Amino acid sequence: MDLDIVSLAPLAVLLPILGAALAFVLVRRPKAQIATTVTTITLTLLLECLLLAATWDTGAVAVFIGGWEAPWGITMVVDRFSALMLVVSSAIVLAVLIYASAQGITDQDQGGPVSIFHPTFLILVAGVSNAFLAGDLFNLYVGFEILLTASYVLLTLGGTGPRVRAGVTYVVVSVISSVLFLIAIAMIYGATGTINMADLAVKLAELDPDVQMVLHVMLLVGFGIKAAVFPLSFWLPDSYPTAPAPVTAVFAGLLTKVGVYAIIRTETLLFPGDRVNSLLLWVALLTMIVGILGALAQNDIKRVLSFTLVSHIGYMIFGVAMASVLGLGATVFYVVHHITVQTGLFLVTGLIEQRAGSANIDRLGGMAKISPLIAILFFIPAMNLGGIPPFSGFLAKIGLVQAGVGADHGMAWALVAASVVTSLLTLLVMVRVWTRSFWRRVEDVEHPPAKLVLALEETEARRTGRDARPVAIETQTKTPTRADTKVLTKTQTKTQIKTPTKIAKGPARGMVYPTIGLVAFGLAFTVFAGPLYAFSDRAATDMLLRTPYIDAVLGPEAAAQAEQDLGGLEERGIRVPDQGNSGPGELDSIRGDSEGHDVGDSTEGGQP
C-alpha cells in the first residue's frame, strides 16, 4: 500500500507540467486558468502529503522510471527530507498562487501579461519538485534548469526597465552556475562512469582524494551560487526586489532553498567527511554577518528582506558544516521554518506596497493606524525571523547553537557567537522596518506616497464617525486631483485623474487570506515544533547514515559497502543526540525519545 503511493511520486512533477499545459490552453479565460492552477497545486500538495505520510516511518523509497533499475535508468528518491521539502514548498506555492491571483484581479489596470503567469508558475513548481525528487545528478540539473527557466520569465514579467535590468544579471549568473554544475557532472561522469547519486556515493569514495576535492568544490560552487552563500550572493539582492511581490516571495522561499537542498545532498550523500567543513564554516560566518550588515543599510523593505534572506542562508550552511545529527536536524528544521517565514514576509510587503503605494521605509509611516491587520501580519513573521523565544525561529537557532556548542572547537564557537549576533541584528533590522513604516506618524515622513496619505485620511474619517464622511470624500476627490495634475507627466493616462478614490482601495481579501494562512502555517511550526524537530532529526540521521538512501536505490549490498567505507555514525565521530543533557528540557526529551527509536529503525532498514 505504501509502495503504491510512493510509486506515484513522479506525479509531483508531471501534474504541474500537465496543469501548465492546460493553463496555456485557457490563456483567454483567466478564471478557468486560475481554477486549473489552484486545483493542480492542491492535488500536488495532497499527493505530497501522502508521500510524506508514507515516508514518515519507512524512510527512503526509490521509484525507477520505466522500470529501468538503478544505475542505468532515471531514479526518483523520496526520503524524509525530500518529502518534507515537497510538502512545505507546495503549501507555500499554493498560498502565493491564491495571493497572486487576487492581486492580478485587483491590479488589473496595471496591465501586464497575466496570462502567462500561471503556466510559468506551474512549470516552476514542476522544476522544484523535480529537483527535490531527483535521484541522479543530471536529473537534478534538469530540475534546476526547469525552475530557472521559469524563474527567468517570472522575474522579467511585464518587461519593464528595472525588471529587464535585474533579469539580465540574474539570467547570466544563473546560467554560469548551471554551466559550472554541468561541468562538474561531466567530470564526475568521466571519473566514475555514473551519475546516479546512490551509485556515486559508493564510487566517489574510491577516487583519488585530490580528484574528489576538485569535484566536490565544483559542485559546491555551482550550488553555492544558487543558494546565495556569501561570496556568491551578490546577484540576489540585486535581482529579487524588482519582481512582483508574489514572485519575489516564492523565489525567496524556494529557489535558494533548492540550492541549500543540493548542498546538503552533496555534503551528506556524495562527499561525506569533513574535507571542506572548515571552509563551509567560514562561508557560513561571512554569509550571516555580511548579509545582515547589508540589510541594515537598505531602505526598501524588499531589499532589506533580500539581504536577510542571504544572511539566514548562513545559518543553514552552519548546520550542514557541523556534520552532526544535531546540526543537520536543526538545518532541516531551519530550512522549513525559513521558507515559510520569508515567503510570508514578502507577501506582507506586497500588501504594504498595495496599501501605501511604496515599500520604501523612508516614505512609509502610520501603517499601524491604517491597517492593524497588516501590522500584525508583518510583526509575527518578523519576530519569528529575528528568533524571539516562543517562535520556531528561536527553536531552529537554539538547535544550531546547541550543535555548535556540542562540536566544541574554536570555529564552532565563533559560529555560535556570529549566529547570536546575526539574530540580534536581524531583530534590529526588523524593528527598524517596523517602527518606521508602522509606528511613526505619517507627518514625520518626508515624501509620503499619495496613496498612503489618502488611506490615512480615509481611516481617520472612518474613525471619527459618519459626520466626517462627506468631508472626507470631498477631500479624497480633491486632494489627489490637485496633487496629481501637478505631477502628471504626459505618459500618464487620464483615467487616473478621474478615479482618484480607487487609489485608496485596500488589498483584496484574496491577498490577505493566504498571507494570514502563511503566517499561521509559520506559527504551526512553533506549536508542533516537538514532532517536527524529531522528524528533522530522523531525516538528518538518515542522511548522515546514507545507508537508507543507498539501500532504497541500489539494494542492501551497496548500502553495506557504503557503510563499510565510512563506518557508522559513532565510528565517524558523529554524535547521535540521545544523551539530551543540554538545552531546553521538554524539547530535548522529545528529541531524545525519537532518536532512540529512530536509530533502531534505520538499522532495521539496513538489514533486510
Add this chain to the structure above:
Amino acid sequence: MSVNIVLLLVMGVMYAVSIYLLLERTLTRVLLGLVLITNATNLLILTMAGAPGQAPLVEDGVDPSAYTDPLPQAMTLTSIVISFAITAFMLGMIYRSWKLGRRDEVLVDTEDVKVAEQSSFDAEEDAELLEEPSEFLEENEDPNADYEHATAINPSTGALAVRHRADGTVKVKTDANRHLPGSGRRSRHEPEEGEHPVGSLGHDDHLPDEDERSGSPRSRPRGRDPKDGE
C-alpha cells in the same frame, strides 16, 4: 581513457573566449559568451564519453566496449536544448532592453547607487538628543525642537514647522493655511508632492519612453505604468 586533443584545444579556446566575452558590459557579447560557454561544456561532456566507437545499437556478437557510450550524448542533447531556450530568452531580453533604453548594456542598479550615496547620518535615528531635565519647557526653549520632525504644527498656536533634512540643513516653513483646522497636514504635503512626483521613482525610464513614442507608435510597452516605479 583516450582523449581527442583537437576537441580539448577547441574547448579550451571556447572557454577562454567565452569568459572574456562574459566580462563585457555589452549584452550581445554576453549572449555570445553564454552560447560559447554552454557549447564548450557540451564538448566537455562529449570528451568525457571516451573514445568514439560503434553506434550504440545492440547487435549480437559485438564486444560491449566497441560501442560509444550513449549516455553523454543524451546529456549533451538535453543541454543543447536547454542552452537553446536560454539563448532565445536572452535575445528576447536584449531586444527588450534595446527598445526600452536604446542601450545594449548592463545598466547600473539605481537603488544600489542610492543606498551607496546615502549619508551615514540619519537625523531621525542617529541624532544625539540633548538632555532636557525639565518637563515644563516652553516651545522655544526645547533644546530638541529641531528634531521633532515637523510634527509641531499646532493649528491653535501656529507654531513653525521645522523639518530636518538628510543633508543636515534645517528647513523652516510657515504654513499659510495653518489656521484652518484640519487642513494643516494636507496642505503641508502638497509642495512635497510636487517636489517628488508620483511617477518619478522610475527615474531614467521616462526618457526612453519619449524616444519610443517618437520612434514607432506600437513600441510603447504594454505592461508599463507610470506607477510601476513605486
